[in-house]
Amino acid sequence: MPLGQPVPSRLCRQLAGVTHSARRRTVRRLMAGASLTAGLGLGLSACGGGGTALAQQACAHVNRSISLLHRSEHASDQSQANRLSQDAYDQLRAALPLAAQAAYHDGQWQALMTTISESNRVPESTLVTALSAQCQQADQSGFEPPPRSIPPPPSSSPSSS
Numbered sequence: 001m002p003l004g005q006p007v008p009s010r011l012c013r014q015l016a017g018v019t020h021s022a023r024r025r026t027v028r029r030l031m032a033g034a035s036l037t038a039g040l041g042l043g044l045s046a047c048g049g050g051g052t053a054l055a056q057q058a059c060a061h062v063n064r065s066i067s068l069l070h071r072s073e074h075a076s077d078q079s080q081a082n083r084l085s086q087d088a089y090d091q092l093r094a095a096l097p098l099a100a101q102a103a104y105h106d107g108q109w110q111a112l113m114t115t116i117s118e119s120n121r122v123p124e125s126t127l128v129t130a131l132s133a134q135c136q137q138a139d140q141s142g143f144e145p146p147p148r149s150i151p152p153p154p155s156s157s158p159s160s161s
Helices: 009-014 020-048 050-073 078-105 107-120 124-141
Strands: none
Touching: 050 078, 050 107, 050 124, 078 107, 078 124, 107 124
């Protein structure tokens, strides 16, 4: 209900007995509440981004993990290498719930979740190539829908004879 519009009669009956200025304040509060609710709804729906946004969050952890893993390989002493390697593993495991949610919302991210979940059985260094490729796809996706695995049919244009 835009400002300046007459108040519906049902609302007027509910507000009966209240002074005119108090009625105006109440209507303004109702309008502000409705606007806030609509704004929050729009804002939260924009934040969702489906599985892609969650995959990008998971990939932020994956990218940190890969960086820590590379640093651990070039560490000067074994204790520092072990600490960096453990930090890399922790980052990768922190990515798993986000990747699982991404896969739930969009099956395109199933491979990312599966690859990350293998980190408790396979050395991370073995997974780096796959993780890098999957996260590159997530980072380039933006918020567009995922690419289709089946190409669309060719457009039929009338052929000239």
